[in-house]
Amino acid sequence: MKGVPDPAASRTVLIGTSHYTGSLPDIPAVAANLAALAEVLCSPDILGLPEQNCVVVADPENPAQMIDPIVEAAGEATDTLLVYYAGHGLLARQPDCCYSGRALGKWLGSGDPATELADEAAIEGTYVIAAAGETRTALAVPGERHTAFTAELLATLEHGIRGEGPYLSLDSIYREVEAVLRAKQRPRPQRRTRNTAGRLILARNRAFTEPPEARPPATPSPPPRHDLEPTHLRTLAKGAFVHTVVFTPDGAHLAIACGKTAQVLRLSGQETVSLRDGNRLFASHVRDVAVAPDGRRLATAHNQHTLIWDIHQEQPRPNRIGTTGAGHLAFSPDGRLLATAGGGGVRIWATEAGTRLRALPHGHYVMGVAFSPDGSLLAAGDLAGTAHIWNIATGTAVLTVSHSDRVQAIAFSPDGSLFATGGHDRSARVWTTATGDNILTVVHHWDPELPHAHRAYRDPRRPLPDKPVYATYGDLSGGLVYECAPGATSNLNGRVTAVAFSPDGRLLATGSEDNTARLWDLTTGSQLHQVLHHGAPNGVTGVAFSPDGRLFATASHDMTVQLWRLKADRSTEPGLM
Incomplete structure (x- = not known):
């Protein structure tokens, strides 16, 4: 794939649940996640999705309100389909406290039925990122605007990645987000990919700058001559x-x-x-x-x-x-x-x-x-x-x-x-x-004509050697200077120790x-x-x-x-x- 996905032929479904009843706590940051991701993905210099192609599902009340928009978007998308979910999940009827790595299914050994169904579909080009490993909880820090994973995902899309080319692939985005979270000692995301899906382009790289245009060579001029006597x-x-x-x-x-x-x-x-x-x-x-x-x-x-x-x-x-x-x-x-x-x-x-x-x-x-x-x-x-x-x-x-x-x-x-x-x-x-x-x-x-080229320093407490030799590192204290034989060499001489x-x-x-x-x-x-x-x-x-x-x-x-x-x-x- 060359360049970013075709915005007109791509669809995004952003799903998040902020408010809960019963024993599960609210996650206020999820609402901010959805709004920020929609804005970023619709930005012309990132992906440029038309607003009608980016569907936000906030606080769905039942599974159908989540699944129906995905089914509809999948039927319309002829290029890229992006699905995002943030919120609590349930595992074996117990709160899983956002064990998002379970979404990776049997690749990480959970045997999750939903993922197995997706595996049976064997869709080429699928790429899944979970905010944490299957045995670690994803992180929503109280007082922070976004959940930990999504905050770094947003930062990567908004600021780009220095050193990358004009476009960001799924793999490059994952590596950047994983590296930042690891450095901050926060839960590290996991991924599952089919074949070469990681190479697929998702967004333009805002950190990329075009190299200057090549100009026709100017008329050659003689090289500058610098004064040889500083x-x-x-x-x-x-x-x-x-x-x-x-x-x-x-x-x-x-x-x-x-x-x-x-x-x-x-x-x-x-x-x-x-x-x-x-x-x-x-x-x-x-x-x-x-x-x-x-x-x-x-x-x-x-x-x-x-x-x-x-x-x-x-x-x-x-x-x-x-x-x-x-x-x-x-x-x-x-x-x-x-x-x-x-x-x-x-x-x-x-x-x-x-x-x-x-x-x-x-x-x-x-x-x-x-x-x-x-x-x-x-x-x-x-x-x-x-x-x-x-x-x-x-x-x-x-x-x-x-x-x-x-x-x-x-x-x-x-x-x-x-x-x-x-x-x-x-x-x-x-x-x-x-x-x-x-x-x-x-x-x-x-x-041999350089000043000090035939000199070495000697500790006066030591006897003069039979033949002149060069001092080694550390033999400089209080030393006497004596002349080496013409043409003598040194294992120290010539090593380059500084450049600028x-x-x-x-x-x-x-x-x-x-x-x-x-x-x-x-x-x-x-x-x-x-x-x-x-x-x-x-x-x-x-x-x-x-x-x-x-x-x-x-x-x-x-x-x-x-x-x-x-x-x-x-x-x-x-x-x-």
Whole structure:
């Protein structure tokens, strides 16, 4: 079936009972269900049923008042017939308290005679959704406008599903509603389908936007030439390993994870906020920071939990998220979600409530995480060298790409059409989001002429080795520096630890354990510049562009943050200054 059902040839019967006599309680939300569903299904941009084709049966007094409208609609419908029921049911002459899963009949083992009759009819293309499993009650929460299942069904139809195409199939609607109810720890719906009925289209997807029309190619122009000498503005020394650096959305501050604290700095270098465990440093290193789009909230990752701070408060006090540690964080573009990543895979949290909405399992430790600009996708790289792209609405992996060694860094381009990964195989790779095509690979090659290329740090308490070797992670404290033999190599050198796209999408920045941050032209793949002002052999740990693209920041385990001004020559468009 192409497009939505023909409204003129389709029929809908909406049945609900709100009021009861005897021992069964009233369900006021059912009346609201019927009215809202009728309005949604008749909306021209959802299904567009004519009002006369959508029959509402409220509070039927006997079975005939329910069955007759269904029989009549079935005789008239030559395309799609949709039947909805909400209310109490009776099972073996006892109130079943809305065990709606019984409607699925022998597929779930109840042997319900009505469903068996439908099974005998063997109608192709039937699709049944029950609001809960056969042994669980459907939910009508007192004070809520709609019953639990119907509330999420309405929300899905009214708002659509991001990441889906222009139409919503029965299966896509079911998956969305089931995922939301599961995340809210409410009864999960069940379904029964015949053959490929789940692929049938029910409604238009309000969340879908048409891609821009293809335009004829413009007259080719020479690629922009960027100034190869960014201007070094200042060094911000913080006295501890700096793991992460990010700009705040207003571009006026930098947030950093620095040793056992997180800090927010003015670009002048003045510290404005220091986030600690009361008056003490945290017991372990702050492993990552992320700033929400509102610029007010900041998240910090710790071994045992994640904290969210209001950095506009005079004395910020955090809200705790979860009871397991995280190594990497990302806010969604609208700030409503926070992704935490680490040894337990990826978890999606509601920022305000602090509740976990979804878990995205990985078989290995996750080392980097990023939301797409429209918030519909999430990218994560792991210890096994793979990067997955997840559809957040459905919780399914839609794309997988790989390096030959662990993937530590990941980022989307500003328009979301590309994403970049940085790996311990010394490469950064750019991929298309839609297909996973690898369109560019850049490599941090060993260069013996680079500053510090032949240096290593040694603990003065240890004897000098017979031959020079490179220090491993953690051998930096109080070390003496000695020269390695020319041509010596390092198992640390070249691993790509950070990636970022410039706001105009023209440049890719990479940071590496070779102590450099490099800028690459995405049009030509050529390297534009190496930023060399970091000295520790464990290299550059973070790179970030300011929101306007005029500034560039790098962080390192040499205990500094470097701030640069980026300039473009006169042949480029404004944007990089």
